[in-house]
Amino acid sequence: MDTLDLKEQIVNDDKIEEILEALGMHHINSNNGKYITCGMPDGDNTKSTVVYKDNLHVDAYTRNIKDAYGFTDIISLVSFVNGTYHTESVKWICDICGYDFYGQNTRKSRLADWVRDMWKVQKDGSKEDEEKLTPIDEKMLSYYGQYVTDMFLKDGISYQTQKEFGLGIDLLYNMITIPIRDELNFLVGVKGRLFKDEIDEWESKYFYIHSCAKSKVLYGLNKTKHYIKEKNEVIVCESEKAVMQLWTMGIKNAVAISGHILSSTQAQKLTYLGVPIVIAYDQGAEIGKNGKIDKNFYPNEFNKFLENQEVYVIYDKSRKILKEKESPSDNPKKWVELYNSYKYKVRG
Incomplete structure (x- = not known):
């Protein structure tokens, strides 16, 4: 799920307290209309952390929760407390709130769309491909099995490494199969490599047997x-x-x-x-x-x-x-x- 979409949904669904409770924050107080105060799970200060309800900005007075981009928000707070990577934190929040991390979601704000699109233009001069990353059924890997090959061994990839990365064989297309997983370990695609040393000019050495949003x-x-x-x-x-x-x-x-x-x-x-x-x-x-x-x-x-x-x-x-x-x-x-x-x- 896009982080802007996630933040907007959290605000619209009033999920902030639910997240803070699951995170183990204590003395959660939302009596003030604009923000929520609470304490860190391992801290004594009952008001050391302030979460603003409208934009999910977080002021953590006793801890440095800034992420790599300098943001101090609900996601960076989760990353700090749980010791998780950004994507893992987003997935954790989705699980707590009952959102589908990989699912399509309805954007409620044109402003959020505009901010998102402007950010993409500033980053690389064009809108990035909007193709969704979607998990696929793990069962399909049983069709390819797990096999090691001398071809990859000659290419400097040991049998043990081939096993650890789950390589297999597609007998129909005569290809070595490479499972493609995202950082959360979900299977999102399968790439194939033609199982032959000499490749004709008209042939592609690699192609996706089960495509994914590789970007x-x-x-x-x-x-x-x-x-x-x-x-x-x-x-x-x-x-x-x-x-x-x-x-x-x-x-x-x-x-x-x-x-x-x-x-x-x-x-x-x-x-x-x-x-x-x-x-x-x-x-x-x-x-x-x-x-x-x-x-x-x-x-x-x-x-x-x-x-x-x-x-x-x-x-x-x-x-x-x-x-x-x-x-x-x-x-x-x-x-x-x-x-x-x-x-x-x-x-x-």
Whole structure:
């Protein structure tokens, strides 16, 4: 659910006290018409926290509950108290209020639509794809089973990693299947890779067997959130394969954007992790279809983040380490060299 939609629904349905009670806040007092006062679950001050009823802004006088964007609202309060990632906090609120996190909801305010649309224009110059991220039936994975392949083993993905990421086989289309899960671990799509080494020019190596709103997903985040926090860093790759290659190397703090251009939603999800971001795209990601280098490609990617967001890029300036279209994760020795000697700070 969109956070603006969620906030609007909470206000309209008068759900603030219900959320605060479930959160474990104490001495909840809503006698004042404009705001609610309460105390933190582990605090003695009965009025340390103020929640404004009209916009859900929160003043927490004894705690710093600001999120990565500097917001102090009902969602950042939940994240602080529960120790959860932004999306997990939104899902928790939806569960408490009886809302469908993935469902379509009716927007009641034209102003909210206008604010949302203006924000998108400011972020990337156009409205982001409105395709909804929707869970699909887990049972369909039983059709593909769980199999490991020598093809992916040769590509640097161990049998154990293949098992952990749930790879299977589609016998009808002769494809390796890759379950796509969102950060809450719900199955939202299935991607296939043709099960053959030589790919004809007219063939696509990868395509979605069960499509999903890929611009809304950071592949691997369901498994790597803990390690990202532990390492205080998230590595951003293009492909699902790269995440699994790094996992095999013991590098478990990576995600993939399933493409080579960050969406606004993906940039937000990365920012909410609250850690430095390392962009590790394939060699030649900045080369356009015309074969020419787009000098604005990487700056455009970096500008999708806040100015104070710490961002790095792994980039083979010499063009002597990586071959064209080679991923930094394809070769463990190259990865070590690139990470240690070719990681440049570009923001924050």
